[in-house]
Amino acid sequence: MRLPRSVAGWTIAVFGVLALVMGAVGLLWPEALLRMLGFEIPPSRAPGDYTGVFVTASSMASFNMGVYYLLATATEWRVFYRFTVVFRLVTFTVFTLAVLADIAPGRFFGVAAWEGLGALATAGGLWWDARRSTDTDATGGPGAIDTEGGSGSIPDEPEQDGDRRRAGTSAVGPATDAVR
Numbered sequence: 001m002r003l004p005r006s007v008a009g010w011t012i013a014v015f016g017v018l019a020l021v022m023g024a025v026g027l028l029w030p031e032a033l034l035r036m037l038g039f040e041i042p043p044s045r046a047p048g049d050y051t052g053v054f055v056t057a058s059s060m061a062s063f064n065m066g067v068y069y070l071l072a073t074a075t076e077w078r079v080f081y082r083f084t085v086v087f088r089l090v091t092f093t094v095f096t097l098a099v100l101a102d103i104a105p106g107r108f109f110g111v112a113a114w115e116g117l118g119a120l121a122t123a124g125g126l127w128w129d130a131r132r133s134t135d136t137d138a139t140g141g142p143g144a145i146d147t148e149g150g151s152g153s154i155p156d157e158p159e160q161d162g163d164r165r166r167a168g169t170s171a172v173g174p175a176t177d178a179v180r
Helices: 007-028 030-036 051-075 078-100 106-137 174-178
Strands: none
Touching: 007 030, 007 051, 007 078, 007 106, 030 051, 051 078, 078 106
16 A cells, blocks of 8 residues: 555545554454443443444444545545545534533543544645645646646546645546556
8 A cells, every 4th residue: 555645645544544443443342442432331231232233333434434544545535635624523513512412421522522633634734735736836846737648537537626736646536546
């Protein structure tokens, strides 16, 4: 797997690795994950208590999300980066409200904070990368856009919005990069 080629890519990669690891922990040792999140672990579960099912489903979703984030990093899929900023801020809001409404324990705010800070870090990385790209593009340097071949999912598809600048990949889009 390739290392990230941008500041925003590094923020996505870090989140991806942590989501993958936390998902694996939840699948292999659910009690440890529940303790980290501040939930009580009763000696036994009552009939109809589906905590285990919920932890398994959430952990599998986290594991898969980690894979998706790492794939986005490998392909420098900047549209995905921007998408995550918005929805991680939504997640921050929902998780914070869950703590404030006493639906979740206070330690669960750590998850909300992680989402919010991660969104801000990625937004900052996107801003930094765009600023750096603009600085070098003006001089025709390494950030200049190669207009031959486009950068969509197929070689002849034109670039949509400059997403692939500074990606360090060929002039093909994420879908083609992913299968190389």
